[in-house]
Amino acid sequence: MPGYIYLICYAIIINLMAAISTVVDKHRAARHRWRIPESRLLFFAALGGSPAMLFTMLLIRHKTRHAKFMIGIPVILLAQCVVLYFGLQLFQ
Numbered sequence: 001m002p003g004y005i006y007l008i009c010y011a012i013i014i015n016l017m018a019a020i021s022t023v024v025d026k027h028r029a030a031r032h033r034w035r036i037p038e039s040r041l042l043f044f045a046a047l048g049g050s051p052a053m054l055f056t057m058l059l060i061r062h063k064t065r066h067a068k069f070m071i072g073i074p075v076i077l078l079a080q081c082v083v084l085y086f087g088l089q090l091f092q
């Protein structure tokens with residue numbers, strides 16, 4: 001069971017990074033300042049931050065008009081859930 005602690009810590013950290021990046025990008029957009037590239041936001045989602053990013057996007061209404069995000073993030077999340085499910089099946 002101790003090996004799962006690293007996975008849980010990683011998930012917490014990457015989800016925090018994804019949520020914070022989304023909030024910072026929204027804040028900068030409102031002030032017409034330099035923005036976080038969309039590729040970086042999607043990269044954080046692909047690394048495992050998709051749950052927090054999707055929740056944050058909907059909560060603060062950021063990137064909700066962009067199909068790349070409103071379709072892409074849920075697809076990434078679904079793919080990650082499938083990989084996690086089958087990955088856990090291998091260790092049982």
